Amino acid sequence: MPDVQPSPEPFRAQTAPGALDDLRARLRATRWPDVPEDADWSLGTDVGYLRELVAYWADEFDWPAQEAALAALPRFRVPVGGLGIHFVHARAVAPAGPVLPLVLSHGWPDSFWRYSKVVPLLTDPGAHGADPADAFDVVVPDIPGFGHSDRPAGPPLNSIDVAALWAELMGVLGYERFGAAGGDLGSHISRYLALDHPERVVAVHRTDAGLPVFSGERSTLSAEERDWFDAVAAWGASEGAYAAMQRTKPGTAAFGLTDSPVGLAAWIVEKLRGWSDCGGDVRRSFTKDEILTNVTLYWLTGTIGSSMRMYHANAAIPPAQLARRVEVPSGFSLFRGDVVRPPRAWLERTTNAVRVTQPARGGHFAPFEEPELYAEELRAFFRPYRTATAR
Known part of the structure; x- marks a missing residue:
């Protein structure tokens, strides 16, 4: 008997009132730590800002309204690789040419939330002042252990594993060939989609290249690359404590x-501020409602522990995998406010880099911070590859 493909089922999250009552009670019962005067953000999250945010969360934040807004996206769940995968699947609206399927992979600490603003810009460009011929069919899955996807009961999945799941998911949805894009962990996943499924991925776009892995002689690197390696090491020493915890003992923090x-x-919140293009004022990049929607998704799904475990899984990826060169046409949008932006020489060393841009605004969460700019970056990069596939 032939294998029967699983059928995606429409998904709508519904939060029980008791869960919100419990959340508000916990917020109001918080034991606040002592903080030295004028510490601001120098020791971590600023207590004054957080007190203000938490008071709003407890007394004013309208989660049902935010949940309803997210429900406007066409969302589904389907079993893939033995796990229930939650995803957005939004088809192109009134396309004027070949439609390119596009799988967008999020990172940490977020979920499909990262792309919630950009989906309509990509599926209906004509309604947003862009060329209707640039329409995409957009798929935004939650990584297992994040958001509304299942949490692996056994060992956590690494980026290679998730890339294989996404390839299977796109097949379930009827897409033999497609584009891939992502940032943060999603950059790793998109990279492995291109490496392990080059016959299916027509092109891959990333907003970062991850941390550098190089086993050759440092003297063979360009001066620009060596400076970048030094900057990455300095950033890791001052900002990388969270990653060390999540790579080694995520269960303790969980x-x-x-x-x-x-x-x-x-x-x-510390990461939303530190990695966005906000000049030190997180309110310039995210409203309270936007921040709390992301955090509340983590809270209600109970996925902070499972999300951090992916760092532990990725830390065990063999160096030979990390050093593979991507031959699929690759594009990079290195947004101004992102962390440790790589030089073009490194991108050309490690990928078939056909387009590298440096947008003047936006940071690590560019699809959410600057959705119009991010959408235009994707439209421009993928435009030459539309004829490589069809809807």
């Missing part, structure tokens, strides 16, 4: 972050 919504918010 106890506190799963039990305390304020602890969870502090862990995530």
